[in-house]
Amino acid sequence: MNKMLKMNHRDREILLSTPLMSGLNPTLARRVLESAAVFSGEAKDVLFREGAEAENFYVVLSGYIRLFRLSRDGKEADIGVYGPGETFGECAMFLGCKYAFNAQAAEPVTLARFDVAKIRQIMAEEPEFSMALLRVLAHHLQDARENVANDRLHTAPQRVANYLLDMLQHSGAGNSNSFRLPFQKSLLAGKLGLAPEALSRAFSMLKTSGVSIRGRMVQITDAEALRRI
Amino acid sequence: MNKMLKMNHRDREILLSTPLMSGLNPTLARRVLESAAVFSGEAKDVLFREGAEAENFYVVLSGYIRLFRLSRDGKEADIGVYGPGETFGECAMFLGCKYAFNAQAAEPVTLARFDVAKIRQIMAEEPEFSMALLRVLAHHLQDARENVANDRLHTAPQRVANYLLDMLQHSGAGNSNSFRLPFQKSLLAGKLGLAPEALSRAFSMLKTSGVSIRGRMVQITDAEALRRI
DNA sequence: ACGGGGAATTGATTTCGATCAATGCTTGGA
DNA sequence: TCCAAGCATTGATCGAAATCAATTCCCCGT
Numbered sequence: 001m002n003k004m005l006k007m008n009h010r011d012r013e014i015l016l017s018t019p020l021m022s023g024l025n026p027t028l029a030r031r032v033l034e035s036a037a038v039f040s041g042e043a044k045d046v047l048f049r050e051g052a053e054a055e056n057f058y059v060v061l062s063g064y065i066r067l068f069r070l071s072r073d074g075k076e077a078d079i080g081v082y083g084p085g086e087t088f089g090e091c092a093m094f095l096g097c098k099y100a101f102n103a104q105a106a107e108p109v110t111l112a113r114f115d116v117a118k119i120r121q122i123m124a125e126e127p128e129f130s131m132a133l134l135r136v137l138a139h140h141l142q143d144a145r146e147n148v149a150n151d152r153l154h155t156a157p158q159r160v161a162n163y164l165l166d167m168l169q170h171s172g173a174g175n176s177n178s179f180r181l182p183f184q185k186s187l188l189a190g191k192l193g194l195a196p197e198a199l200s201r202a203f204s205m206l207k208t209s210g211v212s213i214r215g216r217m218v219q220i221t222d223a224e225a226l227r228r229i
Numbered sequence: 230m231n232k233m234l235k236m237n238h239r240d241r242e243i244l245l246s247t248p249l250m251s252g253l254n255p256t257l258a259r260r261v262l263e264s265a266a267v268f269s270g271e272a273k274d275v276l277f278r279e280g281a282e283a284e285n286f287y288v289v290l291s292g293y294i295r296l297f298r299l300s301r302d303g304k305e306a307d308i309g310v311y312g313p314g315e316t317f318g319e320c321a322m323f324l325g326c327k328y329a330f331n332a333q334a335a336e337p338v339t340l341a342r343f344d345v346a347k348i349r350q351i352m353a354e355e356p357e358f359s360m361a362l363l364r365v366l367a368h369h370l371q372d373a374r375e376n377v378a379n380d381r382l383h384t385a386p387q388r389v390a391n392y393l394l395d396m397l398q399h400s401g402a403g404n405s406n407s408f409r410l411p412f413q414k415s416l417l418a419g420k421l422g423l424a425p426e427a428l429s430r431a432f433s434m435l436k437t438s439g440v441s442i443r444g445r446m447v448q449i450t451d452a453e454a455l456r457r458i
Numbered sequence: 459a460c461g462g463g464g465a466a467t468t469g470a471t472t473t474c475g476a477t478c479a480a481t482g483c484t485t486g487g488a
Numbered sequence: 489t490c491c492a493a494g495c496a497t498t499g500a501t502c503g504a505a506a507t508c509a510a511t512t513c514c515c516c517g518t
Contacts, residue, residue, distance in 0.1 A: 094363050137370055
């Protein structure tokens with residue numbers, strides 16, 4: 001952790017196409033970029049812990065980050081998984097200024113780190129950026145609420161089916177019905193609130209409903225059947 | 230539903246003390262108030278349904294509102310319960326402009342309804358109001374994420390215990406260790422993601438851990454024991 | 459291409475809470 | 489004050505997923 005990198009052209013391009021920045025006017029975008037630093041981390045590196053002062057928030061450039069709660073008896077519950085282009089850690093800026101969850105790299109990552117004090121200054125002068133943050137927060141809120149609804153209403157196979165249908169729709173696979181899971185199955189299990197064994201069993205069960213899986217490669221042969229789970 | 234009321238002095242006072250409005254300068258506050266209309270509804274009235282165009286968001290003046298997801302097979306999962314001073318329905322304004330959940334009055338309510346188009350206009354001219362909305366969204370996001378964590382990490386008695394400790398801390402009961410549950414137990418069960426029977430059983434179990442309950446009156450005789458659940 | 463470590467799968471058992479059903483209690487209105 | 493409707497509690501049963509354990513598979517580095 002904390003291996004500072006020079007922000008290269010590619011990083012810049014990724015950042016400028018993120019939901020946080022893609023709608024900003026060029027002057028503002030440049031200013032926001034100036035408040036960011038790029039760095040990389042290894043799998044398992046902890047970005048921040050629950051209760052720590054929130055001096056930064058982050059945008060993922062590559063790899064995946066998991067946000068999780070650690071319980072008293074050592075169990076972990078994933079709250080979200082964030083990948084390239086996604087923002088995390090920004091919520092604390094508007095609350096008690098301490099992170100409410102832990103953030104860990106699920107695999108090797110490259111991140112842009114934003115300085116909260118600088119961002120506050122920018123927000124005071126650029127309402128456009130506040131709007132962008134509103135959209136990021138709204139999106140995260142929707143995700144969290146969907147999580148609650150899914151956990152409370154759906155069985156494990158249904159959650160997996162929904163995830164696969166979502167991936168099929170958003171993977172840019174076009175008319176192809178195959179895609180690769182973007183991260184390890186154990187991470188997907190955590191994201192869906194399942195034990196890894198339950199995820200595995202769900203995949204097994206879904207074999208009879210139009211899903212073929214080998215390693216991380218998924219092929220959906222009958223999306224209609226999948227929708228009916 | 231749709232029984233329009235004249236915004237009285239008390240409504241105004243409540244609105245001005247809500248998280249959404251309490252920090253606004255008087256001119257802005259007045260302007261925001263002008264975009265609101267007050268109305269009342271009966272228990273069970275549906276404020277909006279999932280998928281409907283989000284032309285308004287709301288602040289509760291009295292009573293309670295539940296936000297819920299309705300599944301294909303008719304089951305309901307509560308996403309949140311909002312009471313006096315709390316805002317709901319604002320998230321959709323920043324997403325696809327359709328409500329993602331259903332909102333229903335859990336009991337007779339009085340609400341302030343804000344016109345989204347007018348609010349957008351205000352936001353474009355008053356960054357201070359965007360900041361207020363950011364704080365509301367951040368607070369809701371934190372709540373939703375806590376819900377996810379609680380559902381995934383805690384048993385029913387633990388969830389109830391945590392809720393009671395929270396209430397004890399925030400009820401303004403001072404050094405008194407009694408308070409009244411603000412709404413029906415069936416609503417509390419839904420809020421905590423439990424069946425009513427499970428809530429009842431958890432209360433029964435917690436009797437051995439410093440909780441005495443009669444109707445909606447709760448007395449906590451041993452907060453330490455409760456914390457250890 | 460091969461091998462090893464870690465992830466994934468499968469089997470068995472347990473746990474927790476949902477569901478269903480019956481009974482008791484509380485609250486609000488007359 | 490009384491009564492009825494609706495909410496809450498209690499008992500019984502079942503189902504889904506967690507947990508534990510053993511085995512297999514996949515992916516990455518050499």
